[in-house]
Amino acid sequence: MNRQQLTYLRVVALIMAGLVASLTIGNLFTIATKGISVTLPSEEEIQWSIDPLQKEILFRTSFSVRNQGAYDIRDIDITAQLVKNDKTRLFSYEKQDLVVLRGTNTTFDLLIPIDLDTISFVDWFSLIYKNTTLQLLLDIDALYMYGLVEFTANEAIDIPWSQPPLNISDNGTIQAGIQGLCTIFNITENNSIMSISDVFSLLSIPELYYSSGNGFVFNLTITSYSETLKNITCQIITPLLIVNGSFEFTASFLVGFEENTPVFRIQEVGIEYVA
Amino acid sequence: MSLRKHYVSAKAWLTFCFYFLIPLCSLLLILHEYPELPSDRIYTRIYWVIPTALVIVLLAQLGSYYKKGETKRFVLNIGFTIMTIIWMFGLLGGGLVMTTFWNEYEFSIHMDKYVLLIISVAALNVLYYTFEWRVYRKENSSFLPPEKKKGRTVVD
Numbered sequence: 001m002n003r004q005q006l007t008y009l010r011v012v013a014l015i016m017a018g019l020v021a022s023l024t025i026g027n028l029f030t031i032a033t034k035g036i037s038v039t040l041p042s043e044e045e046i047q048w049s050i051d052p053l054q055k056e057i058l059f060r061t062s063f064s065v066r067n068q069g070a071y072d073i074r075d076i077d078i079t080a081q082l083v084k085n086d087k088t089r090l091f092s093y094e095k096q097d098l099v100v101l102r103g104t105n106t107t108f109d110l111l112i113p114i115d116l117d118t119i120s121f122v123d124w125f126s127l128i129y130k131n132t133t134l135q136l137l138l139d140i141d142a143l144y145m146y147g148l149v150e151f152t153a154n155e156a157i158d159i160p161w162s163q164p165p166l167n168i169s170d171n172g173t174i175q176a177g178i179q180g181l182c183t184i185f186n187i188t189e190n191n192s193i194m195s196i197s198d199v200f201s202l203l204s205i206p207e208l209y210y211s212s213g214n215g216f217v218f219n220l221t222i223t224s225y226s227e228t229l230k231n232i233t234c235q236i237i238t239p240l241l242i243v244n245g246s247f248e249f250t251a252s253f254l255v256g257f258e259e260n261t262p263v264f265r266i267q268e269v270g271i272e273y274v275a
Numbered sequence: 276m277s278l279r280k281h282y283v284s285a286k287a288w289l290t291f292c293f294y295f296l297i298p299l300c301s302l303l304l305i306l307h308e309y310p311e312l313p314s315d316r317i318y319t320r321i322y323w324v325i326p327t328a329l330v331i332v333l334l335a336q337l338g339s340y341y342k343k344g345e346t347k348r349f350v351l352n353i354g355f356t357i358m359t360i361i362w363m364f365g366l367l368g369g370g371l372v373m374t375t376f377w378n379e380y381e382f383s384i385h386m387d388k389y390v391l392l393i394i395s396v397a398a399l400n401v402l403y404y405t406f407e408w409r410v411y412r413k414e415n416s417s418f419l420p421p422e423k424k425k426g427r428t429v430v431d
Contacts (some may be wrong), residue, residue, distance in 0.1 A: 001406050015402045016396040021293060023389070024363060040380050148392060150385040 037146070038153065046136060046159050048092065059136075065100040071145050073100040079139040080112065082159075083235040085132055090114065115126040134159045202255040202264075203230060214237035215246060229256035229263060248272045284339030287332055294362060295328035301400045316368075323365035343412025352404040360397045364390070 001009075041061040048059045059082070067073050070105060076098035082090045091114045100106045140153040210218040217237040225231040232253045240247040252267040305318045334355040341348035367373065373384040391422065 001410055003410065006403070006406055006410055009399075009403050009406060013396070013399045016399055020363075020393055020396050024366065038380070038382065045398060145389070148386070148389040150388075151382055152385060155380050155384045 019079060030069040035066075036073070037066045038140070038151075039064045039066075040138065040153070040155060041157065048159070048161075057114045059114070060110070061112075061136075062107050062109045064105060064107040066105045067100045067102055069102055069144065072102050073142050073144050073151075075147075076100065076140065076142040078108075078110075080110070081137040081139075082112075083135050083137060085135070090134070091118070107139070108113070130166065132161050134161045202232065202253075224234075225254055228258065229254050231267065246274050248274055283313070284336055286339055287336040291332045293329075294359070295324070298324050298328070298366065319373040320366055320368075324362070327358060327365060329364040331355060331362060334358060342411070342415070343407055344413075344415050346408070346412075349404055349408035352407075353401060354395050356400045360393060363393055365372050 040063050043153060046059065046061040048057055065076070075096075078093075078095045078098070080093040082092075084090060091112075093110075093112050095108075096108070098108060136157045138152070138153065138155045138157065142151045143149070144151065187213055205220065205222060207222050208218070208220045215237065216239060217235065219235040221233045221235075223231045223233070232255055234249075234251045236249040237246050238249070249271050251269045254263060254265040254267055256263050302317055302321050302324065305312065306321075307316060334351050337349035338348050338355060341351070367386060367390070371385065371387045371390055373386065375382050375384065
């Protein structure tokens with residue numbers, strides 16, 4: 001190697017060193033001083049609604065990215081998973097290749113529909129009648145500075161969930177009936193010993209009939225079994241969209257007192273597929 | 276050793292500005308302008324920049340005492356390059372992953388590719404200093420060991 005070639009090498013080395021130094025001072029300080037920031041939704045900002053006609057639960061939320069850095073943020077990939085408190089996955093959702101240009105604040109709206117036909121019947125049923133806390137597991141990846149720097153975030157956001165039938169109607173009678181039914185299911189599932197207050201709350205359940213028009217039926221019938229016992233029968237018919245048919249769930253309970261002792265007895269429980 | 280030893284070299288001045296003065300002023304500015312940022316992180320970087328940058332400046336100045344091709348200059352230049360990597364690594368937080376909080380949520384900034392670029396540039400500088408040492412050493416026979424000098428005379 002001669003002096004001329006050495007000079008060329010020196011120039012290249014100096015340019016590269018200058019480039020790295022400017023990237024360090026200019027961009028990493030931008031990141032450190034929060035010139036780039038991401039605002040994820042809080043649990044209050046995640047809303048959901050149920051559409052019995054479409055058999056769909058729709059989650060609505062948004063997150064925003066503020067990019068005051070020198071380069072665009074590219075290849076933003078979002079993976080979201082909704083899981084129950086026992087970590088059962090209800091659905092997963094992916095959005096890829098989002099871009100936030102430099103000098104901009106961008107808000108991404110996330111509309112996440114969950115087709116109730118795609119989750120298991122047990123999960124569906126548990127969502128319908130139980131108050132619980134769901135978790136939204138968010139996984140965000142993004143590239144900055146020509147891919148030299150990568151951002152990652154893994155967060156779990158709690159979403160309080162109340163049983164959707166309570167939102168079906170504003171009618172107090174219907175809500176009380178559904179609430180009572182939810183109590184029945186909870187008692188059945190937990191196998192807990194009935195308390196007097198449970199019995200009184202079940203005895204106060206009103207009869208109700210609800211039909212959404214697409215075949216979804218919710219029917220609660222109450223008859224006297226004896227002077228102190230009532231027979232509560234619940235029938236839920238859930239139409240299926242993929243195949244021509246429906247699930248019919250029927251449950252019958254005896255509720256009341258026998259010899260001054262609270263009674264809760266399951267008479268009949270069955271799920272039937274009707275073509 | 277050259278006669279320039281009594282003066283502060285241009286390289287040492289530039290090194291002082293780019294590795295000490297500008298980063299230190301930037302860090303102090305951040306500390307002053309963004310009080311919401313965790314100050315301990317900034318102080319950690321300041322305490323890192325001051326000693327490492329001074330060592331880099333010292334190495335740059337010592338290197339200027341020797342002519343191109345001298346082994347001591349070559350060794351000092353290699354030390355200079357290694358110290359700049361250490362300096363930058365500390366400025367980045369001392370790791371490949373920097374963790375930061377945005378609105379109570381934790382974000383990780385992965386800089387492995389960026390660090391790889393820094394190492395590549397350092398390697399390029401080491402390559403340059405090696406070639407510089409070899410080229411100038413050949414051209415100036417006074418830097419060669421006695422037996423090599425003798426051999427060179429025979430060839431000439």
